[in-house]
Amino acid sequence: MATQTALVVTEIGKPVTATTRPIPVPKENEVLLKVSAAGLNPIDQKNRDYGIFIKHSLPAILGTDLAGIVEKVGTNVSGVRVGDHIVTQSNSAGGSDYAPLQQYALVGTALTARIPGAISFDEAATLPSCAIAAFIALFHASGLNIPPPFRDVTTDFDYRHTKIAIVGAGSNCGKFGLQFARIANIGTVVAIAAVQGEAELKSLGATHVIDRHLSNAEIQSRVLQIVGNDLVYVFDAVTMDHTIAISLLSNRQKGTVAHLVPGEPDKTTKAEKQAGFESKQVIGSGHMLPDIGIPFWKAVPQWLENGDLKPLGYTVIEGLDANKVNASMDAYRVGKGTKTHVHP
The missing domain is CATH 3.90.180.10 (Medium-chain alcohol dehydrogenases, catalytic domain)
Known part of the structure; x- marks a missing residue:
């Protein structure tokens, strides 16, 4: 042998x-x-x-x-x-x-x-691992459940008027999240990351970049100025307690945080969200979720050839x-x- x-x-x-x-x-x-x-x-x-x-x-x-x-x-x-x-x-x-x-x-x-x-x-x-994790976080029912941007999927979802924030946008999973938001033509994409990488993050799909080194209160304030009090989609690519991610959600509409790392936010932040929210732990495996994994890998070559996915x-x-x-x-x-x- x-x-x-x-x-x-x-x-x-x-x-x-x-x-x-x-x-x-x-x-x-x-x-x-x-x-x-x-x-x-x-x-x-x-x-x-x-x-x-x-x-x-x-x-x-x-x-x-x-x-x-x-x-x-x-x-x-x-x-x-x-x-x-x-x-x-x-x-x-x-x-x-x-x-x-x-x-x-x-x-x-x-x-x-x-x-x-x-x-x-x-x-x-x-x-493989970072891209599929980000894609599942944005577009699968176990994540934010935005309709996936596959060519053969017909939807009347209003991507252009959709707003999303990505915490840890400078990480590899965060950067792929930005690119998939761009592929889907999501209108407002707020990246929470180090501002030294602002040019790269905007080239990947961010419409706004907020410095992750600011206080949580200042990050909240700046996100509120950009999206108003109706943010219902947050992808947390890096943090363990998800406090900042949940704090960005609307106080008047039920929102969702999709996160890659297990953890719990502080009780005060949870109590502030009177409209409620969902916190979803994402399993970043196409093998475990073939309903999205198979069409994802089928779409990858075209995205690469077109330069949509870098x-x-x-x-x-x-x-x-x-x-x-x-x-x-x-x-x-x-x-x-x-x-x-x-x-x-």
């Missing part, structure tokens, strides 16, 4: 180490991908250190974002051929055969996108270097991590 190199977690709280394991064989509706770019995210550090999703499946391979070249095709596969360049979010529920921190990984074809010729593997690999920045680790990969995850733990891709 052919083998490959992989980085694995063998004990929770310990560094990943290199090992040799068999190259998996694609089954029905699957392909074997030669991994060109394996993206790391903060969840990988949490899995390594705390075993959030992997503690019962050791040894485990980490990673959520992958892009590469189709090496083999399983049965009943259509629309994907050997040699195709594709990008996807790994199916963590499938186990280590589907994780990207190895030379070859399995991919289910229903939730993949062809990579346009002008887009590199690394550029494509900036998308990849974000990244750094690269060449080879399956366990020391460098561990250092990258250590940086996430202390809040200094950057989007990092490994080239297996």
Whole structure:
């Protein structure tokens, strides 16, 4: 049996180490991908250190974002051929055969996108986890439930007169949220972020940028000046208590906050919202929500080709270097991590 190199977690709280394991064989509706770019995210550090999703499946391979070249095709596969360049979010529920921190990984074809010729593997690999999380937050019933901007979806929803605020708009998930708001032609998009990045945020879709370093009261005041007292959509990409996000909602209409990080706002802020509000924890997985995941990945190539969806920045680790990969995850733990891709 052919083998490959992989980085694995063998004990929770310990560094990943290199090992040799068999190259998996694609089954029905699957392909074997030669991994060109394996993206790391903060969840990988949490899995390594705390075993959030992997503690019962050791040894485990980490990673959520992958892009590469189709090496083999399983049965009943259509629309994907050997040699195709594709990008996807790994199916963590499938186990280590589907994780990207190895030379070859399995991919289910229903939730993949062809990579346009002008887009590199690394550029494509900036998308999967952050982009799908932001898209679900804005356009799925488990998030803000704005109708998704798919070409084959007909709706009379008034995007142009819709207002949304994005807390943590300077994060990768926040930046994709801005882009999807622009793709949907949402009329007013208020970004709460560091003002040093104002030009980039406006190029991605923000109509207004408010400095996240201001006091909560000042942020509220400035948002109120822009949208009035009728904001009903807030996407919180980064905070744990969601206090600032909920404080921005209308006091006279019921609103919704979609957030990526679990947490609870302070009681005073909750009590201020006399019209009520919904706080929704978003699960950023197209595999768990195929009703939106499948059409999302189907739309991605056209968005990339049109320039509507722009990849974000990244750094690269060449080879399956366990020391460098561990250092990258250590940086996430202390809040200094950057989007990092490994080239297996």
